Amino acid sequence: MEKETxxxxxxxxxxxxxxxxxxxxxxxxxxxxxxxxxxxxxxxxLAQWPSFLAFSLSFFSIFIxxxxxxxxxxxxxxxxxxxxxxxxxxxxxxxxxxxxTALLAxxxxxxxxxxxxxxxxxxxxxxxxAFNLLWGIASRNRTLLRPEISEVAIKKIRRNYQYxxxxxxxxxxxxxxxxxxxxxLCAGLWTYWAFTSRKLDLSANLAKRS
Amino acid sequence: MEKETxxxxxxxxxxxxxxxxxxxxxxxxxxxxxxxxxxxxxxxxLAQWPSFLAFSLSFFSIFIxxxxxxxxxxxxxxxxxxxxxxxxxxxxxxxxxxxxTALLAxxxxxxxxxxxxxxxxxxxxxxxxAFNLLWGIASRNRTLLRPEISEVAIKKIRRNYQYxxxxxxxxxxxxxxxxxxxxxLCAGLWTYWAFTSRKLDLSANLAKRS
Amino acid sequence: MEKETxxxxxxxxxxxxxxxxxxxxxxxxxxxxxxxxxxxxxxxxLAQWPSFLAFSLSFFSIFIxxxxxxxxxxxxxxxxxxxxxxxxxxxxxxxxxxxxTALLAxxxxxxxxxxxxxxxxxxxxxxxxAFNLLWGIASRNRTLLRPEISEVAIKKIRRNYQYxxxxxxxxxxxxxxxxxxxxxLCAGLWTYWAFTSRKLDLSANLAKRS
Amino acid sequence: MEKETxxxxxxxxxxxxxxxxxxxxxxxxxxxxxxxxxxxxxxxxLAQWPSFLAFSLSFFSIFIxxxxxxxxxxxxxxxxxxxxxxxxxxxxxxxxxxxxTALLAxxxxxxxxxxxxxxxxxxxxxxxxAFNLLWGIASRNRTLLRPEISEVAIKKIRRNYQYxxxxxxxxxxxxxxxxxxxxxLCAGLWTYWAFTSRKLDLSANLAKRS
Numbered sequence: 072m073e074k075e076t077x078x079x080x081x082x083x084x085x086x087x088x089x090x091x092x093x094x095x096x097x098x099x100x101x102x103x104x105x106x107x108x109x110x111x112x113x114x115x116x117l118a119q120w121p122s123f124l125a126f127s128l129s130f131f132s133i134f135i136x137x138x139x140x141x142x143x144x145x146x147x148x149x150x151x152x153x154x155x156x157x158x159x160x161x162x163x164x165x166x167x168x169x170x171x172t173a174l175l176a177x178x179x180x181x182x183x184x185x186x187x188x189x190x191x192x193x194x195x196x197x198x199x200x201a202f203n204l205l206w207g208i209a210s211r212n213r214t215l216l217r218p219e220i221s222e223v224a225i226k227k228i229r230r231n232y233q234y235x236x237x238x239x240x241x242x243x244x245x246x247x248x249x250x251x252x253x254x255x256l257c258a259g260l261w262t263y264w265a266f267t268s269r270k271l272d273l274s275a276n277l278a279k280r281s
Numbered sequence: 282m283e284k285e286t287x288x289x290x291x292x293x294x295x296x297x298x299x300x301x302x303x304x305x306x307x308x309x310x311x312x313x314x315x316x317x318x319x320x321x322x323x324x325x326x327l328a329q330w331p332s333f334l335a336f337s338l339s340f341f342s343i344f345i346x347x348x349x350x351x352x353x354x355x356x357x358x359x360x361x362x363x364x365x366x367x368x369x370x371x372x373x374x375x376x377x378x379x380x381x382t383a384l385l386a387x388x389x390x391x392x393x394x395x396x397x398x399x400x401x402x403x404x405x406x407x408x409x410x411a412f413n414l415l416w417g418i419a420s421r422n423r424t425l426l427r428p429e430i431s432e433v434a435i436k437k438i439r440r441n442y443q444y445x446x447x448x449x450x451x452x453x454x455x456x457x458x459x460x461x462x463x464x465x466l467c468a469g470l471w472t473y474w475a476f477t478s479r480k481l482d483l484s485a486n487l488a489k490r491s
Numbered sequence: 492m493e494k495e496t497x498x499x500x501x502x503x504x505x506x507x508x509x510x511x512x513x514x515x516x517x518x519x520x521x522x523x524x525x526x527x528x529x530x531x532x533x534x535x536x537l538a539q540w541p542s543f544l545a546f547s548l549s550f551f552s553i554f555i556x557x558x559x560x561x562x563x564x565x566x567x568x569x570x571x572x573x574x575x576x577x578x579x580x581x582x583x584x585x586x587x588x589x590x591x592t593a594l595l596a597x598x599x600x601x602x603x604x605x606x607x608x609x610x611x612x613x614x615x616x617x618x619x620x621a622f623n624l625l626w627g628i629a630s631r632n633r634t635l636l637r638p639e640i641s642e643v644a645i646k647k648i649r650r651n652y653q654y655x656x657x658x659x660x661x662x663x664x665x666x667x668x669x670x671x672x673x674x675x676l677c678a679g680l681w682t683y684w685a686f687t688s689r690k691l692d693l694s695a696n697l698a699k700r701s
Numbered sequence: 702m703e704k705e706t707x708x709x710x711x712x713x714x715x716x717x718x719x720x721x722x723x724x725x726x727x728x729x730x731x732x733x734x735x736x737x738x739x740x741x742x743x744x745x746x747l748a749q750w751p752s753f754l755a756f757s758l759s760f761f762s763i764f765i766x767x768x769x770x771x772x773x774x775x776x777x778x779x780x781x782x783x784x785x786x787x788x789x790x791x792x793x794x795x796x797x798x799x800x801x802t803a804l805l806a807x808x809x810x811x812x813x814x815x816x817x818x819x820x821x822x823x824x825x826x827x828x829x830x831a832f833n834l835l836w837g838i839a840s841r842n843r844t845l846l847r848p849e850i851s852e853v854a855i856k857k858i859r860r861n862y863q864y865x866x867x868x869x870x871x872x873x874x875x876x877x878x879x880x881x882x883x884x885x886l887c888a889g890l891w892t893y894w895a896f897t898s899r900k901l902d903l904s905a906n907l908a909k910r911s
Contacts, residue, residue: 078290078351080708085298088715089509092723093302095796100803106811113816130796134789141708156475159344166305166340173310181316186323265786288500288561295508299719303512366685369554376515376550383520391526396533498710498771505718513722576895579764586725586760593730601736606743 075149079158083144086162087137090169094129097173098122121179128258129172135261136165136198143206143228149215157205164198188246188253195257196243199235206232231267235260285359289368293350296372300379301343304336307383331389338468339382345471346375346408353416353438359425367415374408398456398463405467406453409445416442441477445470495569499578503560506582510589511553514546517593541599548678549592555681556585556618563626563648569635577625584618608666608673615677616663619655626652651687655680705779709788713774716792717767720799724759727803728752751809758888759802765891766795766828773836773858779845787835794828818876818883825887826873829865836862861897865890 099122101115140161147154171191178187209215210225238260246253309332311325350371357364381401388397419425420435448470456463519542521535560581567574591611598607629635630645658680666673729752731745770791777784801821808817839845840855868890876883 078294081291081711082294082298082347084708084712085295085715086302088712089299089302089719090305091792092716092719092796093305095720095723095799096306096726098797098800100800100807105813106808107813109813109816112808112813116816116820127793130793131789134792137712138785141712152475155348159341162301162344163337163340166302167308169305170308170310177310178316178322183315183317183319183322186319186326190326265782288504291501292504292508292557295505296512299509299512300515303515306516362685365558369551372511372554373547373550376512377518379515380518380520387520388526388532393525393527393529393532396529396536400536498714501711502714502718502767502771505715506722509719509722510725513725516726572895575768579761582721582764583757583760586722587728589725590728590730597730598736598742603735603737603739603742606739606746610746 076144076147079150079155080144083140083158083162084137087133087140087165090165091130091133091137094126094133094169094172097169097176098126122176125172125176125179128175128254129168131258131261132195133165133168135264136161136202139202139232139264143202143209146217146220146224146228147209147215148217151212151215154205154208154215157201157208160201161198161205164194164201167194184250185247188250189243192239192243192246192253192257195239196236199232199239202232203229203236231264234263286354286357289360289365290354293354293368293372294347297343297347297350297375300375301340301347304339304343304379304382307379307386308332308336332386335382335386335389338385338464339378341468342405342471343375343378345474346371346412349412349442349474353412353419356427356430356434356438357419357425358427361422361425363418364415364425367411367418370411371408371415374404374411377404394460395457398460399453402449402453402456402463402467405449406446409442409449412442413439413446441474444473496564496567499570499575500564503564503578503582504557507553507557507560507585510585511550511557514549514553514589514592517589517596518542518546542596545592545596545599548595548674549588552615552677552681553585553588555684556581556622559622559652559684563622563629566637566640566644566648567629567635568637571632571635574625574628574635577621577628580621581618581625584614584621587614604670605667608670609663612659612663612666612673612677615659616656619652619659622652623649623656651684654683706774706777709780709785710774713770713788713792714767717763717770717795720795721760721763721767724756724763724799724802727799727806728756752806755802755806755809758805758884759798762825762887762891763795763798765894766791766832769832769862769894773832773839776847776850776854776858777839777845778847781842781845783838784835784845787831787838790831791828791835794824794831797824814880815877818880819873822869822873822876822883822887825869826866829862829869832862833859833866861894864893 098119101112101119105112105115171187171194174187175184175191178184206229210229216225238256242253242256245256308329311322311329315322315325381397381404384397385394385401388394416439420439426435448466452463452466455466518539521532521539525532525535591607591614594607595604595611598604626649630649636645658676662673662676665676728749731742731749735742735745801817801824804817805814805821808814836859840859846855868886872883872886875886
C-alpha cells in the first residue's frame with residue numbers, strides 16, 4: 072500500500088525545522104557598550120545564561136516533538152480531514168514554543184519566573200493532548216495505519232505518550248512553588264523519551280516480522 | 282503518467298511552512314517592566330489577547346490555504362508557465378498574510394480597527410481570486426490534470442472555491458461597519474472548508490474508481 | 492540514469508523558499524500613533540508604497556531565479572564539487588537580495604536612491620554571472636547533463652541567460668541617471684524570462700523525443 | 702536495501718537551509734540619516750564591511766557543514782536513536798552559528814574582538830566534535846552504513862574530519878593573540894574541505910565499483 076501522507080510529513084518537517092531554527096532569533100547579543108572592555112563583554116555574555124538555557128531546552132523539546140511525530144507517521148499510511156487538523160494543531164503549538172521560551176529567558180531569576188514557567192509547562196500540557204489526539208484518531212480508525220502493525224505496537228505507542236500528560240501537568244503545578252524543578256521534570260521526561268524511542272522502534276519492527 | 286509538479290509542490294510547501302511559522306515573530310513578549318510583580322506580568326500577557334487572536338486566525342487561514350493547495354495539486358499532474366505564475370501569485374499573497382495580521386494585532390480595540398480588518402479581508406479576496414485563477418488554468422487545459430479525473434470532480438472543486446469570493450467580499454464590506462463580524466464570517470468560511478474537504482476527497486476517489 | 496542531484500535541489504528549494512518569504516519581515520507596519528484616526532492610518536499605509544514595491548519586485552526576482560534554477564536542474568543529472576559550489580554561490584546571492592531590498596524601500600524618493608538602486612542592480616549582475624557559471628560548468632562537462640539532451644537545447648538555455656548580464660549591467664549604469672528606469676529595465680527582463688520559459692521547455696521536450 | 706534516513710535528511714536540510722538564510726537578518730541597513738547625501742550612504746555601507754565579512758564567512762561555514770553532512774549521509778542507510786541525537790546536536794550547533802556571527806560583526810575592529818573570535822572558533826570546535834561523534838556512531842555499527850562501503854572509504858572519511866578538531870582548536874587559541882589569523886585559519890580549512898570533497902566522492906565511488 073502506498074503511503075498517502077508524504078506531503079503532510081514534508082510540510083510538518085518544514086514547520087518543525089523552521090520553528091526549531093527561529094528560536095535562535097531570541098538569542099540577542101548583549102546591547103551593552105563593551106567595545107574597549109573584553110572583560111565586560113565576557114560578563115554580559117555570561118549574564119545571558121537564562122537565554123542560552125531556554126534556547127537549549129526549547130530546541131531539545133521541539134526536536135523530541137519531531138522525533139515523536141516521525142515515529143507516529145511511520146505507522147500512519149492514510150489520512151483524513153480529522154487527522155490533518157489534529158496534525159495542524161500540533162504544528163500550531165510547536166510554532167508557539169518560541170513565545171514562552173522568550174518569556175522564560177526574560178524573567179528567569181526574577182520573582183515573575185513562576186508565571187513564565189507556568190505558561191511554558193502549560194503549553195506542553197496542550198502539546199501532549201494534541202499528540203494523544205493525533206494517535207487516538209489514527210489508531211481508532213485502523214484503515215489509516217500501516218496494514219501490518221500489531222495491536223501490541225499500537226498500545227505501546229499510546230502508553231508511551233500517556234505518561235506525557237500527567238508529567239507535564241505535575242510540572243505545571245510545580246512551577247508555582249519550584250519553577251526550576253518544573254523545568255527539570257520536563258527535561259527528564261524528554262530525556263526518557265529520547266532513550267525509549269529505540270525500544271518503540273524495536274517493538275514496531277518485531278510486529279512487522281511476525 | 283508521472284507527476285511533473287513534484288518540485289513545485291515542494292517549493293510551495295516550503296513557502297507555506299515558512300509563512301505560517303514566521304507569524305509567531307509578531308507575538309512579542311510584553312515590554313513592560315514586571316520583574317518583581319507576577320500579577321502585572323499576567324495582566325500584560327492577558328492584554329495581548331488581540332495578538333494571540335490574530336496569530337491563531339492567520340495560522341488557521343494559511344493552514345486552510347495549504348490544505349486547499351494540496352487538494353488542487355493532487356489533481357494537477359503537469360505544469361506550464363501560466364500555472365507556475367498563478368501558483369507564484371498564491372505564494373506571494375500567502376507570504377503577505379503576516380502584514381495585515383500585525384496590523385490587526387496592533388489596532389484591534391481602537392477606532393482604526395476598520396482599516397486593519399478591511400486590509401485583512403481585502404487580502405483574502407485577492408487570495409481567493411488567485412486560487413480560482415489557478416484552478417481555472419488547470420481545469421481549462423485538461424492535459425494538465427490527472428488523466429482519470431471526472432468532469433463532476435472538476436466542477437465540485439470549482440464550486441467549492443467559488444463560495445470564497447462572495448463571502449470574503451462580504452467580509453470586506455462588513456469590516457467597515459462591524460469589524461468583529463467580518464472576522465467571524467472569514468473564520469466561519471474556513472471552518473466550512475475544513476469540514477467539506479473530506480467530501481471533496483471522497484468524490485475525487487469515487488471518480489477514480491469509476 | 493538516476494538523478495543524483497535530488498538533495499541539492501531540495502536544499503536549494505529550501506533556501507529559495509526561505510529567502511523569498513523572509514522579504515516580508517522588511518514590511519513593517521507604520522509606527523505612527525493612529526489609534527483614533529483611521530484616516531491617518533490609511534495615509535501612513537499608503538506612504539509605505541516604496542516598501543510594497545520593493546517587496547513585490549524582489550519576490551518576483553527570487554521567484555524567477557527559482558524558475559530558472561528549476562529549469563537548469565531539470566537538465567542536470569549528476570554533480571561534482573565545482574557544480575555544488577557554483578550552486579552555493581547562487582544561493583548566497585539569493586539570500587543577499589533582502590539587503591538591497593531594504594535599502595530600496597528605505598531610500599526610494601530621496602536623493603540617495605541612486606546608491607540603493609546601484610547596489611540592487613549590481614547584485615543582479617553578480618546573480619547572472621553565477622547562473623552563467625553554473626550552466627557553463629554543467630554544459631562543459633556533458634556527463635553531468637541528462638543523457639538525451641540535444642546540443643541545440645544546451646545552446647538555447649545558454650543564450651537565454653546571456654541576455655541577463657548586458658541587461659543588468661545596463662540597469663546598473665542607468666541607475667546613476669534614472670533609478671526608476673533601471674528598475675523598469677530589470678522588471679522587463681524578468682517578465683521576458685517568465686514568458687520565454689515555456690518555449691525553453693518545449694525545445695527541451697522536443698530534444699527528448701527526437 | 703532501502704534508505705531509512707530520508708526523513709532525517711529532509712529535516713536536516715530544512716534546518717541547514719533556514720540557519721544559512723537567517724544569517725542575513727543580521728545584515729541591517731545603516732541607521733544613519735543619509736536621505737540627502739548619497740556619499741554619506743556609501744560611506745556607511747562601506748563601514749559595514751565586518752558585517753558582510755562575518756555573514757559571508759558564516760554562510761560558507763554552514764554550506765560546508767551541509768556538504769559534509771550530505772556526504773556522510775550518502776553512506777548512512779539505517780538509523781538508531783543515538784545517531785538521531787548526534788544529528789540533533791549537529792543541527793543545534795548549526796542553528797547557533799548566527800549568534801557568534803552577530804558578535805563578530807558587532808565587535809570586529811574593537812579591542813573586544815578577541816572574545817568574539819574565541820566564541821566563534823570555540824563553536825566550530827564543538828561542531829567538529831559533533832561531526833566526529835556522528836561518523837563514529839555510524840561507522841562503529843556497520844549495519845547502519847551502505848552495505849557496499851569499503852573499510853578504506855570509512856577511514857578516509859574519518860581522517861578527513863579529524864583534521865577539523867586540531868585546526869579549530871588552534872584557531873581558538875590563536876584568537877587570543879591574532880583574531881584575524883584565527884578566522885583565516887578557519888576559512889583555509891573550509892576551503893581545503895571544499896576542494897577535497899571531490900576526492901572523497903571518487904574513493905567512495907571506487908569502493909562501490911570494486
